[in-house]
Amino acid sequence: MKPRQKRFVFIIAGVAILSAAVGLVLYALQNNVSLYFTPTQVYNNEAPQGRNFRIGGLVVEKSIKRQQDGLTVTFDVTDTAKTMQVTYKGILPDLFKEGKGVVVHGKLQPDNTFYADEVLAKHDENYNAAEVLTALDQAKKAQSGTAEAQPAASEYQIPTTK
Amino acid sequence: MAINWFKYSAPSTFYVLAGKLIPWFAWPAAILFFVGMYIGFFVAPTDAVQSEAYRIIFIHVPASILSMIIYLVMAGYAALGLVFNTRLSSMMATALAPTGALFAFISLWTGALWGKPMWGAWWVWDARLTSELILLFLYLGFIALQASIEDPRRADRAGALLAIVGSVNVPIIYFSVQWWNTLHQGSTIKLSGTSMHIAMQQAMFTMLAAMWLYVITVALMRVRSIILERERNTQWVADLAEVKQ
Numbered sequence: 001m002k003p004r005q006k007r008f009v010f011i012i013a014g015v016a017i018l019s020a021a022v023g024l025v026l027y028a029l030q031n032n033v034s035l036y037f038t039p040t041q042v043y044n045n046e047a048p049q050g051r052n053f054r055i056g057g058l059v060v061e062k063s064i065k066r067q068q069d070g071l072t073v074t075f076d077v078t079d080t081a082k083t084m085q086v087t088y089k090g091i092l093p094d095l096f097k098e099g100k101g102v103v104v105h106g107k108l109q110p111d112n113t114f115y116a117d118e119v120l121a122k123h124d125e126n127y128n129a130a131e132v133l134t135a136l137d138q139a140k141k142a143q144s145g146t147a148e149a150q151p152a153a154s155e156y157q158i159p160t161t162k
Numbered sequence: 163m164a165i166n167w168f169k170y171s172a173p174s175t176f177y178v179l180a181g182k183l184i185p186w187f188a189w190p191a192a193i194l195f196f197v198g199m200y201i202g203f204f205v206a207p208t209d210a211v212q213s214e215a216y217r218i219i220f221i222h223v224p225a226s227i228l229s230m231i232i233y234l235v236m237a238g239y240a241a242l243g244l245v246f247n248t249r250l251s252s253m254m255a256t257a258l259a260p261t262g263a264l265f266a267f268i269s270l271w272t273g274a275l276w277g278k279p280m281w282g283a284w285w286v287w288d289a290r291l292t293s294e295l296i297l298l299f300l301y302l303g304f305i306a307l308q309a310s311i312e313d314p315r316r317a318d319r320a321g322a323l324l325a326i327v328g329s330v331n332v333p334i335i336y337f338s339v340q341w342w343n344t345l346h347q348g349s350t351i352k353l354s355g356t357s358m359h360i361a362m363q364q365a366m367f368t369m370l371a372a373m374w375l376y377v378i379t380v381a382l383m384r385v386r387s388i389i390l391e392r393e394r395n396t397q398w399v400a401d402l403a404e405v406k407q
Contacts (some may be wrong), residue, residue, distance in 0.1 A: 008245045011326060022330050026341075034343040035288045056343055093282030095211065103345050120281045125347040126357040127216060129207030 036103050039082040056103040088116040095121035171250050173389045174398045180382040191375035198368035206361040218276045224370040226269040230332050232262035237329040240322035252318035257384040263301035289338035290346035300328040
């Protein structure tokens with residue numbers, strides 16, 4: 001083998017071994033790399049015990065309730081399999097809406113509700129004009145012929161347990 | 163007509179070629195930048211969810227894509243220089259690093275500006291954001307390592323190893339939103355199609371083309387300076403018209 005072929009083989013082998021090592025490390029750290037846990041993971045006790053963490057999912061339709069003090073909000077977060085109630089006192093981001101994605105940081109309470117100190121809105125990767133979405137909605141409604149209004153045409157990405 | 167490509171791996175010939183090529187990349191870059199900005203601000207519609215704030219995507223996404231592509235190209239050139247001992251490949255890697263660092267920084271900066279109004283946070287330690295930050299550090303580490311070694315050929319070899327090792331990070335950035343739960347949304351541009359309004363796509367891809375041409379332009383300009391600096395004691399540099407003056 002010529003020296004340059006030798007160097008080439010060394011580089012390829014080095015990168016391959018390194019990629020495998022990094023892959024194994026990331027696989028081992030999977031739960032630490034993920035930003036949030038899904039309600040299903042929390043129910044399966046996969047979430048850390050006794051320290052704060054984040055949960056993520058979709059805000060359940062018609063679950064947002066404001067308390068008497070006007071600041072405290074409760075809402076349900078679902079991954080479509082399991083649902084958790086979240087209590088939060090503070091200002092919500094603009095994109096926080098029913099049916100939309102959300103990531104909340106806080107503490108699991110003994111009654112299995114979640115007390116949040118930070119609420120972040122998670123939006124999806126679809127971008128479209130408002131008029132187009134309205135038109136799609138109307139077309140959908142006309143086709144299905146149901147009187148019940150669907151909230152939007154876009155399909156929301158449902159967080160999954162990976 | 164057969165072209166002897168290896169002729170251009172000699173710094174002296176490439177110096178002249180790069181000088182001739184620069185305007186062919188610089189002008190289209192400038193024109194496409196203004197076309198892309200025009201489509202982005204005046205043609206692309208208001209987004210249904212994020213209203214006007216989404217328009218930062220026309221800078222954010224091309225800058226992020228290029229920060230990753232530049233890294234792979236830089237690592238490729240560095241590896242080529244290491245394997246074949248070609249001086250010009252190593253100079254190209256050195257020339258690309260500052261632009262790559264700039265785009266990684268722009269990606270993080272515009273991402274923070276976008277994250278605050280939409281998510282509600284400037285920064286989260288999400289896998290996508292963190293791996294992009296590591297990419298910026300890899301660029302800065304590459305530049306610092308090369309600058310700290312006096313002998314350019316040794317600096318090239320040390321930098322090449324760092325660049326090649328760091329290329330493992332690029333697929334991690336790209337797939338982070340699929341592999342883990344992240345606050346950052348998934349990819350809009352997919353093999354199965356792009357989930358975006360057509361005018362928004364036109365603006366984004368025009369901006370990507372403009373920035374790509376800009377990268378080539380500045381890389382060629384910078385490699386010309388590096389060639390002059392490293393070959394300053396040679397006869398061909400002394401014979402250059404612009405040096406003789």
